[in-house]
Amino acid sequence: MDLDDDGRLKNIFWVDPRSRTAYKYFGDVVTFDTTYLTNRYGMPFAPFVGVNHHGQSILLGAALISSEDTETFIWLFQTWLQCMDGVAPKVIITDQDRAMKNAIAIVFPETRHRFCLWHILKKAPEKLGAYAAYKSGLKTELMKCVYDTQTIEEFEKCWSVFINTYDLHENVWLKSLYLERAHWVPVFLKEHFWAGMSTTQRSESMNAFFDGYVHSKTNLKEFVDQFNNALKRKIKNENQAKFLSFSGTIPCVSRSPIEKKFQVLYTNAKFKEVQQQVISVLDLDPFL
Missing domain, CATH: 1.20.1160 (Paired amphipathic helix 2 (pah2 repeat))
Structure with missing residues (x-):
């Protein structure tokens, strides 16, 4: 918690052990967005979001912040970095916010920063x-x-x-x-791995996920409780995807040994994406 000189709450940040563990595996691409819900105290909700091997959005920490200036973002990014054992993400996607850009340059100097193309x-x-x-x-x-x-x-x-x-x-x-x-232009960014993302849509889908649990009238105590309830549902969805991946195999659409290799290595959700590409290649009419 970040308090002002009079001991009043300015910013609050929390992260659970599950998020910290997930970050070790899926922390290379992070999206960060503050455009969602502003609660009854006028504090924007600021989640750090990644993507797992099932293509699902995962929460890597979240905050309620009192203002969107460089100083606040520096405090938030440093606090988050501390929780993640000092390991900065390889890349981060945000909107074009100037204060955010300045803070990222200071706290994550080695991280490649991308603006959300959709915005x-x-x-x-x-x-x-x-x-x-x-x-x-x-x-x-x-x-x-x-x-x-x-x-x-x-x-x-x-x-x-x-x-x-x-x-x-x-x-x-x-x-x-x-x-x-x-x-922001894709051709300047293609040297880096982006986990299929060019927008902060992951953060926004995470925001949509919290709808039904929290709203602008939720007080701080309720917010934390409801936040935990929402996370429980998220974990359930993840476990379900994991079970489906281990219990069933999606048949190959071609005789390609490459496709067979992906079938063995990938989760079902990711293998379906590979199959889309394989099907597209089968439809090509090659000529010299």
Whole structure:
């Protein structure tokens, strides 16, 4: 707990042994988000979320914080790091919050920081919708630069053509995005493992998970109790997935020895994802 000079509660953070254990296995990719529930005291709920080998979101710690400034985030990240035996995540995904970015640079200097792509691109209609060409090519070109470029050089060229074609040199939003391109454009981030994530959607799905247990009128005592109830349900779901993975095998869709290898090594949930790729490859029409 973090108290102010008068001994009043400012920030509160908690993590259970299960989360600490899970972090040892699944702590390489973490998402952090504060956009959910603000409780009756006006304190945003701030969960650290990872993803396990069943593709499920897992909680790696949570806080209620009094403000979203750099100082508070530094306290929170340092406290969390202490609980995790000083092991920083390899990568972290957050929204574009400036204070959060500063705190991550200070507390996790070696961690690769990524901005949530969905949060950025959902602002496109608001920031670019006034341009006449928005629906007749501008939006498509922007998405092409973001999603279809395979190398950094290709992205730079595509972006330059996009800005020139639609005369967007003075657009402040695009200027600021370009300056921070290494934090959100996929081509700059593909050297790192992201567990299939480019957004803070995991944090948001974790938030949705707590719906029905907590709401903005929940007091602090109830909040902790309900939080524990929600976690019990989460553990039950995880155990169920584990049981299904050990008790049944999904048949292969091809005779490929690669697919067979994944069938042996992967959980059922992850093997299904591999099969999607295998099926796509079977449908290809290769030519020289």
